Amino acid sequence: xxxxxxxxxxxxxxxxxxxxxxxxxxxxxxxxxxxxxxxxxxxxxxxxxxxxxxxxxxxxxxxxxxxxxxxxxxxxxxxxxxxxxxxxxxxxxxxxxxxxxxxxxxxxxxxxxxxxxxxxxxxxxxxxxxxxxxxxxxxxxxxxxxxxxxxxxxxxxxxxxxxxxxxxxxxxxxxxxxxxxxxxxxxxxxxxxxxxxxxxxxxxxxxxxxxxxxxxxxxxxxxxxxxxxxxxxxxxxxxxxxxxxxxxxxxxx
Numbered sequence: 291x292x293x294x295x296x297x298x299x300x301x302x303x304x305x306x307x308x309x310x311x312x313x314x315x316x317x318x319x320x321x322x323x324x325x326x327x328x329x330x331x332x333x334x335x336x337x338x339x340x341x342x343x344x345x346x347x348x349x350x351x352x353x354x355x356x357x358x359x360x361x362x363x364x365x366x367x368x369x370x371x372x373x374x375x376x377x378x379x380x381x382x383x384x385x386x387x388x389x390x391x392x393x394x395x396x397x398x399x400x401x402x403x404x405x406x407x408x409x410x411x412x413x414x415x416x417x418x419x420x421x422x423x424x425x426x427x428x429x430x431x432x433x434x435x436x437x438x439x440x441x442x443x444x445x446x447x448x449x450x451x452x453x454x455x456x457x458x459x460x461x462x463x464x465x466x467x468x469x470x471x472x473x474x475x476x477x478x479x480x481x482x483x484x485x486x487x488x489x490x491x492x493x494x495x496x497x498x499x500x501x502x503x504x505x506x507x508x509x510x511x512x513x514x515x516x517x518x519x520x521x522x523x524x525x526x527x528x529x530x531x532x533x534x535x536x537x538x539x540x541x542x543x
Contacts, residue, residue, distance in 0.1 A: 301339035329355030329363025
């Protein structure tokens with residue numbers, strides 16, 4: 291039996307602005323990545339998100355981003371390696387406090403947005419993030435773009451890494467994600483998403499935006515909560531994978 295984790299980035303409201311659909315998504319995913327206050331989220335949103343994650347028994351991960359609420363953490367900002375390490379440690383610690391208050395342990399860390407994409411390319415930045423994760427808790431899993439510098443940095447430091455694939459995002463031939471400003475970068479057709487995910491998990495391949503096929507290693511699949519129809523996509527994707535012999539389970543550590 292082939293196994294794969296299904297994750298989503300949640301808790302991405304702020305103050306009076308609420309993220310819609312988080313609870314419905316949590317019913318069908320196996321892991322969640324909760325915003326920690328830099329790109330989205332706030333103490334009350336974080337606590338509510340952890341409450342729901344505990345209720346539905348999903349693995350809880352921190353989703354640290356760049357300090358950019360206005361840009362939702364999707365704008366690249368030049369930061370030093372010391373800043374990046376401190377930002378990640380700070381955000382992990384904030385979410386871990388809520389998780390611990392519920393008698394649970396933080397399971398993983400997945401960088402958000404621009405920080406994620408920058409670290410996927412930049413080994414030094416990836417190493418700074420991996421060191422932050424290790425120094426907070428060496429048992430945490432570091433989630434990163436499949437085959438990227440984040441995965442290499444985690445392996446270098448001897449912490450667990452999880453190769454992530456995106457069912458709702460288009461790929462470039464070099465294995466990176468197509469920038470969101472490019473037409474076709476976000477995929478919201480549930481049938482296409484399901485077929486792509488099955489091909490990724492079962493055969494280790496994905497078709498890129500130019501039609502070429504590249505190899506990909508997959509431990510966890512992400513569906514973004516802000517992708518149109520995300521609640522319906524997650525439910526149908528999980529059922530589709532299960533019906534095709536894929537067991538949807540939490541990432542192991």
